[in-house]
Amino acid sequence: MSTFLTILGYNSAIPTVNSSPTAQFLEMEERHFLIDCGEGTQVQLRKAKARFSKINHIFISHLHGDHFFGLPGLISSFRLLGRETPIHIYGPKGIKEMLETIFRISQTHRGFEIIYHELESKVSVKIYEDNRLEVFTIPLDHRIYCNGYLFREKPKDRHLNMAEIAKYPEIEICDYHNLKLGKDFTLSDGYILKNEKLTLEPSKSVSYAFCSDTRYLESIVPVIDGVDVLYHESTFLHDLKEMADYTGHTTALEAARIARKANVGKLILGHFSNRYGDLKVFTDEARTVFSESYLPKALEPIKIG
Template structure:
């Protein structure tokens, strides 16, 4: 069973179009649920692809360009209409609290649930969220405004019980299982110590997902995202417009693939395509020349690990 399930809600750059939706992703990791970016039309896409509104308690916004957060105030208003009562945590650049609360105030959108804003300003990677299931750290990026990507890492799961070996020790009962799964040895009444390694097997390696939003080519993020299982990296342009990528502080498909290769990631997903390109297969072709395991982000497409 997969521990990571990423649903692409939107993956195009700039303005919404008939069949093109700005950036938004729904991430399920280790039974936790997160919304990453919230461009216009995100609510519509959430309904279309059956994303559970009520499961989301944490929203991560990469930067304050419209195609990444103009859908946020609408979503927050909808939560109010749906009589949400759970608190909601919103992470994003400094200023996100003011701009969001002002819109809600002027539109008289009265939400009864508590919104907790976590405003970011550091240009160094920092841990911004952690519970017993997952940790989230920032990935400092380089764009025209202050921008972060986000690294999601599963917490290590408990060790698995080796019931065959445990059955060889009648003294060991169900009451001992929790301590054994936590890695503790067992001391028998005779004084004999049964090593935990005999009673358990190691859990699966914790999985990880890195979201790299709008950014120029930035190799110094490689140590942060090294060996991740799934990487989303923007690829606004093809190599033929690298000059425009540099000017607008975006990345080409080839550059995104080089980041993936040098980071030794397992799989790369690219998106945020410029509207000037009609054949998106060219993005995949260009990236796969550098990094074979590359897929295109598409609205409604699900990536599982």
């Protein structure tokens, strides 16, 4: 299964006619994840023709409005659309009190369960795991408690090299499972066939790191090391470095430095301050440090890995 990321919105703070606040839809190993949920996200999901009824896990980076004000409405719409499947919400401590207060006073009755995973850890922790993938927090440094999220496929099974296997009638179908896991095969005469002879390298496990609002923070480098795609905020250009520090944000140059240090495949910038017109200035600055720097394109799914 391919991994696709659809950026639904990437502007900072104030929604405008042509741009939406932060929200991303990630399809990975047949899981459908929503990452942040600024106001208007449910309409962006519709525009993207995303199968949003399939979303069972929502990850909120922090509780500033431009990253979650769309969440109460999305939950309400799930109810109106007849949802019954439980939904998991991951976010900073406080998210439960806020949502439950809204639902209590607005008398929003739900036909499905919300399972809250409130986060407080200041070090990276695994918050989700199934047989195919894992999700970890990426603790960030913003004005308020904030996490990025790392989505990583688990190592995959090796591929069978059927041309080689065919040479050994002793190897039966029931042995394939062990071969895929990397085990050697011992022939009846005691000869050990090395796994590498019978199998090919597994498909690459893809990984995606979402780094929401943060100051320049080198401690994230080992956490996101080698990811295929890194989304990193770059609210300002580097001439406003002081403003970036003061407001808890990163410059395009700094985001590129993080990308280079972490040897990521590709960097997507975002969360640009409304003061900038032509966004090309961000990639111009970032590419002086890291050539694989790109602007986001809203609503266009991009393949990862």
